[in-house]
Amino acid sequence: MPAPAARPDLSTGYLARAQAGDTAAFDRLVAPHRRALHTHCYRLLGSPFDADDALQETLLAAWRGLAGFEARSALGTWLYRIATHVCLRLIAQRPQRLTSADHAPPLQFTAELGEPVAGPVWLEPLPDAEWAAASPEDPAAALQRREHVALAFVAALQHLPGTQRAVLLLREVLEYSAAEAAELLGTSVASVNSALQRAQATVRQRMPAAQLLQTPPPAAPGLEDLLARFVVAWERRDIAAMAGLLAEDARFTMPPLPSWFSGRPMVLAFFAERVFQTPWRLQPLHGNGQPGFACFLQQAGDDRFRPGGVVLLRLRGGCIESIDSFIDPTVCRRFGMPEELE
Template identity: 60%
Template sequence: MDGTLDGRIGPMVEDGGVSEERLLADAQKGDEAAFALLVKRHRGDLYAHCYRMLGSVQDAEDALQESLLGAWRGLAGFEGRSSLRTWLYRVATHACLRLSSRRPRRMLSSDHGPARSDVHDLGDPVPGPVWLDPLPDDLPAEEEPDPAAAYLRRESVELAFVAALQQLPGTQRAVLILREVLGFTAAEVAGILDTTPASVNSAMQRARAALQQRRSQQAELAALGAGGRRALVDAFVTAWERADVPALLDLLTEDARFTMPPLPAWFDGREDVGRFLAERVFATQWRLVPIAANGQPGFACHQYDGERFSLGAVNVLSLRDGRISWIAAFIDPQVTRYFSVPGKLSR
């Protein structure tokens, strides 16, 4: 598979309008180019599925690569008893379940320990693949002409939703995603997971109960409107770059959180967040570049190093009633490297 799976996710290939049936027939005869065209139509959605399942960009890439290899090796045996889409999700879901069984569950700062009040004791970085990753909005995804479907796509990768998914056992997580996000029937999910529709429905009930408190960021952003979102982003950038703590605090909810994996410390409540910003974060200058991650507003944060501004963090904002309820800062270079932003900015 030198051509089809070259790179982490495989090259993008134009399909030229060839039917899926023709591509499938050619791929089953060993045509790698036909296989590349065949999976191109599903790759973005499969990638997002792996991210929801695993809560990690790197793990999602690993699972997708394993899925594509598995699909290629097993394609000759695909007999068409289900749609190709269903079969590909079967391959990808099992790849994710295998990977998640070998790696620790991805977590948030609040899962690791209680909030701190001492802004000068941030603890040592917690190593290993244990933290939830943000998902850059510019990573591969299929174009979705249906606004409702596009809304659901963004909602299904929101940071808090993906974090909540990681709290579920693997099978429940898979059932919820396959049923509610991807729209498979209970019978189809039972076939994907080698179980029964009754078991699927039972797992679905338990998963729904665990996630019923989630708050849609897409609904929050829609309530703000384009103008309100732009105003919030502009106000945040201006206050942060001026180190204007009072102005920043005016943008926060009373119970706002600030997290910063891989450091274990996190701060809960506007007062402690304000002290952390004033005494630690703004000890140096910053420049912010607005980005989007997990369908939410975010920023590439560049810290002054004495000569230039170097990328030091990616911040993702969660909102509630028009204010910021969570600043999720990610300071691991292995995470920030996935974002297509300059590593350096001049003064």
């Protein structure tokens, strides 16, 4: 994703009007940048809800400081500077966002799943509608955008100190030069280069490069068939069919519950002994550039299916490597799940 082009939107007159106090002109001025800024905040913070707060604070600070903006740099660059510093302050104030594997080892039984761990603890997914390009784009650019919002990538970022997160994103995702990143962060080029090397080493350790290429693009051959078979196996509660879809090292996570399962046998045991004890209906969705489903379950005595969770899949070699289920009701609402299905 290239850095913003120099001085966008400034010739339209919106800047002068916004600097004179016209809030409508300010909204028009920043509108082309909102989605990219929100995605930048999401990568830094690991939560779309935290990113909402950061974006709101960024735009408020931009409005208050707009009179001092002299257009020596691109408006987008100025906004990224503000957003990055807002996020760095929030990172220092809030706990690290975790995945299930960060929190505890996998369970070896299914009888007790533990109590939900509440609070701003867990890495949360981002609906594709909130970050994806609104119009078709070059396939190589689309692949890069998907890689840079994948759950595995965002999870790896959360293990970096705030400044290293910012440097990695500014240099490798937004493609600013070392000098530009140093100016954005108010530091030296040497410090930026050092932080980038340390960040790259940590990300490589946490997330092998091959992981980013495991989920095929939406139109990849065989993907639609695999997802259809997954729906049939889940809705028919067919353990044998599900077994044929899972990789040997498959895992199943379900934040905010701390429990998770690793390996095909334990994942299948969880399906058989817990998940498949109730009827389900699945509807397709996409988040973090990955295929997934809105999952609705029907409790005993209820004639409707109610939201049970948002599931995102990571694939490898035609098999499902990871089923990440987010059962927080706020996540379900974020993905637009209705309150019930007939």
